[in-house]
Amino acid sequence: MQQGRRRVLRQLGLGAAGAALAGTGWTARAQGAAYPARTVRIVMPYAAGGTGDVVARAIADGLAKAWGKAVVVDNRPGAGGMIGADMVAKAEPDGYTLLFALTGLVQAPSLYTKATFNPVRDFAPISELATSHLALVVQPDVPAASIRQLVDYIRKLGKPLPYGSYGLGSSGHLYMEIFGRNAGVPLTHVPYKGEGPMLNDLLGGQLPAAMVAAVSARQHARTGKLKVIAVAGQARSPLLPDVPTFQEGGVPGLERQGWIGLFAPTGTPRAIVDKVSVDVNRVLTNADLRTRMVDLGILLKGSSPAAFTDVVKQEQAYWAEAIRASDIRLD
Known part of the structure; x- marks a missing residue:
């Protein structure tokens, strides 16, 4: 088989280099066809x-x-x-x-x-x-139902608004830092070890705001325990079709x-x-x-x-x- 292949390649003027390249191609296809073997x-x-x-x-x-x-x-x-x-x-x-x-x-x-x-x-x-999608949520007693209202509220506070994330360097942490910088408002990060402990404090009234998974936001918004302010992404979440994106709310930079x-x-x-x-x-x-x-x-x-x-x-x-x-x- 190999000798016949080399003979054809020599007749085509490809020589040893061509044989090697052709062999590589056949080997690659064979690897794909045989995978997985274990x-x-x-x-x-x-x-x-x-x-x-x-x-x-x-x-x-x-x-x-x-x-x-x-x-x-x-x-x-x-x-x-x-x-x-x-x-x-x-x-x-x-x-x-x-x-x-x-x-x-x-x-x-x-x-x-x-x-x-x-x-x-x-x-x-x-x-x-x-x-x-991640969504920005706040406690029901935070006097804001939109990004613009939340930005105005934070500015009137006169101090940074605490927010939670499910860990240092988590996407929730990074998104909120981008939000604070682009909206021009001061925030204080409160990191947790996972979304569960963070949600417990959020629902218990110890934490005013956080970035959570859209599915968690929908669940707790339906019961009135949280308000959903905005979602990150270029388009609205199908889980929260009535909630605008950050960009729609006037704060760009959270389209990811x-x-x-x-x-x-x-x-x-x-x-x-x-x-x-x-x-x-x-x-x-x-x-x-x-x-x-x-x-x-x-x-x-x-x-x-x-x-x-x-x-x-x-x-x-x-x-x-x-x-x-x-x-x-x-x-």
Whole structure:
């Protein structure tokens, strides 16, 4: 077989170099066709039980059914997601160790001087799996029902307005710092270890404002326990269609949405990256899965590796500048 292939290539004038290139192409296609031949591990760089973990396990289950091979979710939390991401960046680039990442992947290098990976250099984007919205909420006794009213209220306070986030360097923290800077109002950050403890204080009256997941905002707005002021993103959240975006409310700079993506280590064969992308995008079209995810505030999307690569580059550049302007460092 190899001798016959080389003979044809010599007749075409391609010689040994051409044979090597052609062999590489055939090998790559063969790798894609044979994949996966064993268990695939998806590293989840956050603790089990959260919304992201639920999404990861649902997608892993869909891939396992499509491939007829086990797909396991391996939770490796710590250091704002950097421990799990670093593990995948250093893994064998054979397609059997993948990374389920959130927006924090592109934020971490600007927040931590000791970050050991570069999102653009060290990972091969596979697909942008989903997006989600964060919403600014306030207690019912805060005399504001819009961005403009909230800005006026903070200015009249004569002191910074405390706000909560689910952790130092979290998207909620970063979004609120951008809001305060662009609206020209003073804020005081109160970090929590997770959204649950933050919501407890918010609902209990100890905290006047916070950025929360849109699904949490909808739940507590329906019962009258919180007021939703605005959502981050270019468009309104389908979970909160009557709530304007920050930009609509007169404060630009918060057009980014949270995203969830699937990555492989850099150097993973293109045929494998493409196969995983096609297969995971097919999983995302499942109607029952889409309905379940909407109930969690997750909007399934799916994209090509090339399109997601562009998103990652744009997001890293945006957050690097936003974090620099906000002067936030976590180490």
